Amino acid sequence: MKKYGIEVDCANCALKMEEAANKVPGVVKATVSFMTQKMKVEFEEGADETAVMQEVLKACKKVEADCEIFL
Amino acid sequence: MNMTTKQKKVFWRILLTIPVLLIVHLLPLEGWLNGIFYLIPYLLIGYDILKKAVRGIWNREIFDENFLMAVATVGALLLGEYLEATAVMLFYQIGELFQSVAVGKSRKNIADLMDICPDYANVETKEGQWKETDPDEVPVGSLILVKPGEKIPLDGTILEGVSCLNTAALTGESVPRDVKAGDDVVSGCINLSGVLKIRTTKEFEDSTVSKILELVENSSMHKAKSEQFITKSAHYYTPAVCYSALALALLPPLIRILAMGMEAQWSVWAIRALTFLVISCPCALVISIPLSFFGGIGGASAKGILIKGANYLEALAKAECMVFDKTGTLTKGVFEVTEVHAQEGFSEEELCRIAANAESFSNHPISRSLVAYYEKQSGITPEQESVSEVEELSGYGIRANVDGKPVWVGNRRLMEQMGIAVEPMGEAAVVYVAVQGKYAGCMVLEDREKPQSLEAMQRLKQAGIRKLVMLTGDVKTVAEKVAARLGMDEVKSELLPEQKVGQVEVLLKEKTPGHTLVFVGDGINDAPVLTRSDVGISMGALGSDAAIEAADIVLMDDNPLKVAEAIRISRKCLRIVYENIALAIGVKGICLVLGALGIANMWLAIFADVGVMVLAVLNAIRCLEFNKK
Numbered sequence: 001m002k003k004y005g006i007e008v009d010c011a012n013c014a015l016k017m018e019e020a021a022n023k024v025p026g027v028v029k030a031t032v033s034f035m036t037q038k039m040k041v042e043f044e045e046g047a048d049e050t051a052v053m054q055e056v057l058k059a060c061k062k063v064e065a066d067c068e069i070f071l
Numbered sequence: 072m073n074m075t076t077k078q079k080k081v082f083w084r085i086l087l088t089i090p091v092l093l094i095v096h097l098l099p100l101e102g103w104l105n106g107i108f109y110l111i112p113y114l115l116i117g118y119d120i121l122k123k124a125v126r127g128i129w130n131r132e133i134f135d136e137n138f139l140m141a142v143a144t145v146g147a148l149l150l151g152e153y154l155e156a157t158a159v160m161l162f163y164q165i166g167e168l169f170q171s172v173a174v175g176k177s178r179k180n181i182a183d184l185m186d187i188c189p190d191y192a193n194v195e196t197k198e199g200q201w202k203e204t205d206p207d208e209v210p211v212g213s214l215i216l217v218k219p220g221e222k223i224p225l226d227g228t229i230l231e232g233v234s235c236l237n238t239a240a241l242t243g244e245s246v247p248r249d250v251k252a253g254d255d256v257v258s259g260c261i262n263l264s265g266v267l268k269i270r271t272t273k274e275f276e277d278s279t280v281s282k283i284l285e286l287v288e289n290s291s292m293h294k295a296k297s298e299q300f301i302t303k304s305a306h307y308y309t310p311a312v313c314y315s316a317l318a319l320a321l322l323p324p325l326i327r328i329l330a331m332g333m334e335a336q337w338s339v340w341a342i343r344a345l346t347f348l349v350i351s352c353p354c355a356l357v358i359s360i361p362l363s364f365f366g367g368i369g370g371a372s373a374k375g376i377l378i379k380g381a382n383y384l385e386a387l388a389k390a391e392c393m394v395f396d397k398t399g400t401l402t403k404g405v406f407e408v409t410e411v412h413a414q415e416g417f418s419e420e421e422l423c424r425i426a427a428n429a430e431s432f433s434n435h436p437i438s439r440s441l442v443a444y445y446e447k448q449s450g451i452t453p454e455q456e457s458v459s460e461v462e463e464l465s466g467y468g469i470r471a472n473v474d475g476k477p478v479w480v481g482n483r484r485l486m487e488q489m490g491i492a493v494e495p496m497g498e499a500a501v502v503y504v505a506v507q508g509k510y511a512g513c514m515v516l517e518d519r520e521k522p523q524s525l526e527a528m529q530r531l532k533q534a535g536i537r538k539l540v541m542l543t544g545d546v547k548t549v550a551e552k553v554a555a556r557l558g559m560d561e562v563k564s565e566l567l568p569e570q571k572v573g574q575v576e577v578l579l580k581e582k583t584p585g586h587t588l589v590f591v592g593d594g595i596n597d598a599p600v601l602t603r604s605d606v607g608i609s610m611g612a613l614g615s616d617a618a619i620e621a622a623d624i625v626l627m628d629d630n631p632l633k634v635a636e637a638i639r640i641s642r643k644c645l646r647i648v649y650e651n652i653a654l655a656i657g658v659k660g661i662c663l664v665l666g667a668l669g670i671a672n673m674w675l676a677i678f679a680d681v682g683v684m685v686l687a688v689l690n691a692i693r694c695l696e697f698n699k700k
Binding site: 007009037062 | 175
């Protein structure tokens with residue numbers, strides 16, 4: 001389980017990011033909190049966390065172009 | 072004003088666009104050349120919207136606001152309405168920036184109020200040194216040091232030190248709480264005066280702070296019905312308005328040519344269709360409604376009322392019947408001596424002294440109440456040296472020698488067993504005292520109402536709660552007395568925990584549809600009822616995991632006035648949501664009709680879109696009330 005700071009403007013966009021992140025392979029569970037501007041990611045065993053997070057960022061940018069994840 | 076880099080960029084683009092637009096507007100240009108010059112401010116202000124619209128089409132997520140704006144403004148440009156096209160984009164960006172800053176500011180305000188997360192813990196190392204450690208990495212049973220001004224990072228028990236704690240961030244209560252060695256403390260409190268050494272009892276993940284943060288963070292996932300309605304209808308709404316606009320652009324001219332033999336006026340209808348598109352942008356609703364709920368939940372959590380989702384806030388606002396547990400919820404859950412009846416030959420003080428002395432070795436709650444009463448009345452602690460041969464008769468009471476005389480202190484059964492005749496008292500908890508085999512008097516104990524209970528019930532009545540019900544396992548006489556004092560409408564007594572669920576089910580059937588039943592309990596033994604009712608509120612949750620788990624709304628302290636406060640917040644929040652729905656739909660509806668008839672022009676359309684959004688956002692911010700503590 002790792003926590004990342006994010007930048008997202010609205011609660012709905014945060015939810016979209018969460019949905020997108022959860023679909024990325026290697027992610028067991030991702031939760032995005034708009035209130036605290038944080039994303040919690042639980043990775044699969046043995047997953048390359050940096051590579052997975054790059055994919056998560058890409059997936060999030062696709063649904064919400066303005067968002068940012070501070071890796 | 073604090074803006075993110077992204078917001079600042081938009082801000083400067085807006086500032087730059089205005090003079091450029093003015094200059095272009097004043098240039099003596101005609102026709103296509105004019106249009107090309109207008110492209111400078113238009114693209115400056117709108118390039119990202121166009122990009123997002125294209126990307127949306129590419130990702131098959133068309134029909135969002137960006138798409139609407141792009142179609143409307145590009146259409147206006149093609150029709151030669153250059154100034155209008157640029158202005159629509161400009162005002163749309165101003166509105167977006169405004170709401171983005173407003174949302175960000177509300178978010179930050181709530182996050183600051185809920186700033187209970189500790190950054191570090193001072194942990195004792197093997198060498199006996201103190202080391203700053205991430206609270207996440209502190210194992211159970213570690214010794215931590217908390218200096219004045221620091222947050223308690225983990226739940227634990229105080230080993231050493233005396234201090235007072237500020238629990239405001241958790242409970243919303245500003246009165247500090249005194250603590251000493253042996254007391255359990257919860258994380259998130261701020262240590263105010265003394266240095267405390269604490270033995271941790273939980274890992275960070277299980278500690279109060281984590282539980283609360285998780286609850287608050289997850290609350291945005293439970294959407295209210297009105298919120299769901301907006302998101303769902305947005306799926307149909309935007310395509311619907313797009314097709315309507317298309318129909319408005321095509322059908323009237325065709326009818327004019329084919330059926331009425333008139334001039335088609337293609338451009339007139341095309342502009343009306345574009346105006347229609349701008350007006351219909353759903354931003355005001357899409358943004359303001361989640362913001363209202365977010366503000367309401369955030370404002371409530373700053374007051375120690377944690378709401379697990381917008382749906383519960385909505386349900387709470389529709390409360391019609393409120394069911395309360397008695398012990399620990401409306402009453403203190405602690406027995407207090409309320410009456411002393413001394414027989415002839417004994418004074419009341421003497422009776423209390425004998426009882427307190429005899430009971431001073433016992434840990435039974437009633438024993439402690441007797442001792443506490445004696446200490447309060449006389450100002451002295453029981454003289455344990457005057458007591459000897461203490462024997463605790465479980466289920467009956469105590470036998471001891473006080474001042475050398477044999478004394479029996481206990482319930483009626485004890486007296487009957489001893490063959491001592493006593494005066495009959497109807498109450499549930501009566502302690503009889505006999506000295507040297509002779510009845511000396513009795514003391515009546517009661518579980519008293521909390522000082523705020525009466526006011527809380529009155530406020531709920533004023534708020535229009537139709538039925539206040541009390542459920543209790545206590546005996547009828549006591550229950551009815553308490554209920555009468557608090558002005559409850561109904562009372563059900565002598566219930567076993569599982570019978571409470573049955574009672575709630577009956578009440579659920581009786582309520583009017585569209586309204587809700589709220590159950591308030593202390594989280595002990597009432598998880599089934601909390602789940603069964605429409606909204607379950609548990610109070611006094613500070614340190615009780617079960618209560619946090621089972622309830623929909625959690626009150627961090629055990630003040631019943633918070634229930635009334637929660638109702639007030641929920642009602643206010645819902646009212647603001649409905650105001651915004653009415654405002655947005657009303658203004659847009661009128662403008663849509665005017666636009667279709669050709670009375671409203673593009674400028675009115677901009678107001679209907681951006682103006683309404685700004686008003687709705689300003690209104691939604693009222694839900695926050697972060698200044699009122």
